[in-house]
Amino acid sequence: MTSRKPPRVGDSPTFRRFLIAFVLIVGTLLIAAPLAVIFAQAFSKGWPTFASTIAHPDTRHAIFLTVVTALIAVPINTVFGIAAAWALTKFDFRGKRLLTILIELPFSISPIVAGVAYLFVYGLQGLFGPLLQSADIKILFALPGIVLASMFVTAPFVARELIPLMQAQGRDLEEAATSLGASGWRTFFYVTLPNIRWAMLYGIVLCNARLMGEFGAVSVVSGNIRGQTNTLPLHIELLYHDYQTVGAFAAASILTVLALVTIVAKVLLERQGAGRHHGSALAGPVAVSQDTTR
Amino acid sequence: MRQRRILPGFGLSMGITLCYVAVIVALPIGALVFKAASLGPEDYWRIVxxxxxxxxxRVTVLSAAAATAFNLVFGLALAWALVRYQFPGRRLIDAMVDLPFALPTAVAGIALTTVFASNGWFGSFLASMNIKVVYTPLGIMVAMAFTSLPFIVRTVQPVLEDLDPALEEAAQSLGSSDLNIFRRVILPLLTPALLAGTSLAFARSLGEFGAIIFIAGNQPMETEITALLAFIRLEEYDYPAAAAIASVMLFAAFVMLAVTNYLQARALRYTAR
Incomplete structure (x- = not known):
C-alpha cells in the first residue's frame, strides 16, 4: 500500500504537505480541542473539587442508574442480536428483507422521535397508559421506560455485526455438526459461537457505549427527576444548566473515558477481524446484503 | 429455496426476534403514527x-446541508490522507475519527459550546473577527458537522484502500495531469461511496438533538431545530403537536432511509463487495 515507486496521484510533496496540514489542523480543532476542554474544565478547580463532584449522591445515583440500565439492556440486546442473526442467516423464509429493515430501523430514527413514540405507548395519553395506571404499573418516568427507550436506540448494534458475518460463514459447519448428532445448543456453543465471538463482543462494546451515552430518547421518557431517574447524560445537562460547569464536566469526563476505552476496545477487536463486514463505523443504517436464496 | 429446515432453533430464534422487533421497535412507531393520524387532516396540516x-x-435542513457539505470536503481529505500518506499520528487520528460516535452527544454538546463560547479557546479568537458561533445557526452546523464526521470518512476509506493503482498508472502513462486523473478516474470511482456517506451524514444531522441544544441558543424561528420543537411541545403537554411534528421527522427519516439504501446498494455494486 505504501510502496510509492511510481508516484501516485496526489503524491507531490507540496500537495502532500498541504493536505496533511489541513487534516491535522481541522482534526485538532474539531476533535482534539473538544476532548481536551472536557478534562481541562473538569479539573479546572483541582482534584478535590473533581472528586467531591463525583462523590455527590446525585452524581453517584446517575452513574448507578446508567450502569443498571446497561446491565439490563445490553444482555437482552445481545440475546436478541444472536437470535436475529441465527434466524436470518440459518433459515430461508419470506419477509426476510422486511425483518432486516425493521431491525435496522432505529438507526435511522431520531432519538427524540423514539422518545415521543414511547410516550404514546406507555404515557397517560398513550395506548396502554390508562391501563397501566389502573394497574399501578409505572413504566414511564421510571427505570422500565429508560431501559425500553435505550433498547430501541441500540436495537441493531449486535445484530448488524453478526448478520453479515454469519451470512459469509454459511451453514455448512452447523449442518455438519447437527448431522453428526450434536444438539442445537451444543452446535451453537461449540461451532457457531467461537466463530462469532469477536464480532459479538464488538457489537456489545458499541451497544454499551451508545446506551450509556444516550440522551435524546431517555430525556423524553425519564422525566428528569433528580436523584431518581437522571441517567449520567441527563445529569450532565442538569448540572450544566445549573451553572455548575465543573460538576457537569467532571460527570462528562467519566463518559469521555468510557468513549476512549470504547475506541481502544474497537481498535483491538478490529485486529481480531471484527467489524470488517460493513463500511461505516458505529452507527448508521447499513444495508445488509440479502443474497441468501441459495 | 429449501423445503426442509436442517438446522434447529428456527422457532426459538424467530420467536425472540419477532417479539423484540414487535415490542421494542414496531409498537412505538405504530403508536406514534396512530396518534398523528388520529389528529385529522386539518389539524395535522395546521400544526406541521x-x-x-x-x-x-428550514434551520434544520439548511444547517444539515451546510454541515454535510463541510464533511464532504473534510471527510474526503481525511480519508485520502489516512489511506495514502504516512505521517506521525496517522493511526491515532484514524482511531479518533470514531470519537464523535463514541462520545455521548450531551458531552459533545457542552464541550463544543465551551470551546466556541465567546470566552472559549476558539470563540474568543473568532469573536475578534466578529464571528459568533454559539447561539447562532453556525453553532448548529458545528455540532452537526462534529456528530456526523465519521460517516463520510468511514464509507470512503475502504473504497480508497481498494482502489487499483493500475488505473492511475494507465492514466499517468497517457500523460494525464494529477488533477485530471483525480477528476476523471478517481472521483467517479469514489462517487457511490461519497454519496452513500453523504446521505448517512445528512440523515444523522437531521435527527441530531443532544449535541445541538447546548450550542444552538434555541430561539424560536431562528435557532430552533425540529427535534427540539417536538420536545418543547411535549413539555407544554401539547401531545397532538408533538406527535405531528415527530411524525414529520419520522417521515423524513423513512425518505432518507430509502435514499441511503438505494445509494448504498449502488455503492456495493460498484465496489463489488
Whole structure:
C-alpha cells in the first residue's frame, strides 16, 4: 500500500504537505480541542473539587442508574442480536428483507422521535397508559421506560455485526455438526459461537457505549427527576444548566473515558477481524446484503 | 429455496426476534403514527405548517446541508490522507475519527459550546473577527458537522484502500495531469461511496438533538431545530403537536432511509463487495 515507486496521484510533496496540514489542523480543532476542554474544565478547580463532584449522591445515583440500565439492556440486546442473526442467516423464509429493515430501523430514527413514540405507548395519553395506571404499573418516568427507550436506540448494534458475518460463514459447519448428532445448543456453543465471538463482543462494546451515552430518547421518557431517574447524560445537562460547569464536566469526563476505552476496545477487536463486514463505523443504517436464496 | 429446515432453533430464534422487533421497535412507531393520524387532516396540516414549525425545518435542513457539505470536503481529505500518506499520528487520528460516535452527544454538546463560547479557546479568537458561533445557526452546523464526521470518512476509506493503482498508472502513462486523473478516474470511482456517506451524514444531522441544544441558543424561528420543537411541545403537554411534528421527522427519516439504501446498494455494486 505504501510502496510509492511510481508516484501516485496526489503524491507531490507540496500537495502532500498541504493536505496533511489541513487534516491535522481541522482534526485538532474539531476533535482534539473538544476532548481536551472536557478534562481541562473538569479539573479546572483541582482534584478535590473533581472528586467531591463525583462523590455527590446525585452524581453517584446517575452513574448507578446508567450502569443498571446497561446491565439490563445490553444482555437482552445481545440475546436478541444472536437470535436475529441465527434466524436470518440459518433459515430461508419470506419477509426476510422486511425483518432486516425493521431491525435496522432505529438507526435511522431520531432519538427524540423514539422518545415521543414511547410516550404514546406507555404515557397517560398513550395506548396502554390508562391501563397501566389502573394497574399501578409505572413504566414511564421510571427505570422500565429508560431501559425500553435505550433498547430501541441500540436495537441493531449486535445484530448488524453478526448478520453479515454469519451470512459469509454459511451453514455448512452447523449442518455438519447437527448431522453428526450434536444438539442445537451444543452446535451453537461449540461451532457457531467461537466463530462469532469477536464480532459479538464488538457489537456489545458499541451497544454499551451508545446506551450509556444516550440522551435524546431517555430525556423524553425519564422525566428528569433528580436523584431518581437522571441517567449520567441527563445529569450532565442538569448540572450544566445549573451553572455548575465543573460538576457537569467532571460527570462528562467519566463518559469521555468510557468513549476512549470504547475506541481502544474497537481498535483491538478490529485486529481480531471484527467489524470488517460493513463500511461505516458505529452507527448508521447499513444495508445488509440479502443474497441468501441459495 | 429449501423445503426442509436442517438446522434447529428456527422457532426459538424467530420467536425472540419477532417479539423484540414487535415490542421494542414496531409498537412505538405504530403508536406514534396512530396518534398523528388520529389528529385529522386539518389539524395535522395546521400544526406541521405553522410558521414556527416551518422555520424549524428550514434551520434544520439548511444547517444539515451546510454541515454535510463541510464533511464532504473534510471527510474526503481525511480519508485520502489516512489511506495514502504516512505521517506521525496517522493511526491515532484514524482511531479518533470514531470519537464523535463514541462520545455521548450531551458531552459533545457542552464541550463544543465551551470551546466556541465567546470566552472559549476558539470563540474568543473568532469573536475578534466578529464571528459568533454559539447561539447562532453556525453553532448548529458545528455540532452537526462534529456528530456526523465519521460517516463520510468511514464509507470512503475502504473504497480508497481498494482502489487499483493500475488505473492511475494507465492514466499517468497517457500523460494525464494529477488533477485530471483525480477528476476523471478517481472521483467517479469514489462517487457511490461519497454519496452513500453523504446521505448517512445528512440523515444523522437531521435527527441530531443532544449535541445541538447546548450550542444552538434555541430561539424560536431562528435557532430552533425540529427535534427540539417536538420536545418543547411535549413539555407544554401539547401531545397532538408533538406527535405531528415527530411524525414529520419520522417521515423524513423513512425518505432518507430509502435514499441511503438505494445509494448504498449502488455503492456495493460498484465496489463489488
Amino acid at each position: 405548517t405553522s410558521a414556527r414549525a416551518l422555520a424549524s425545518y
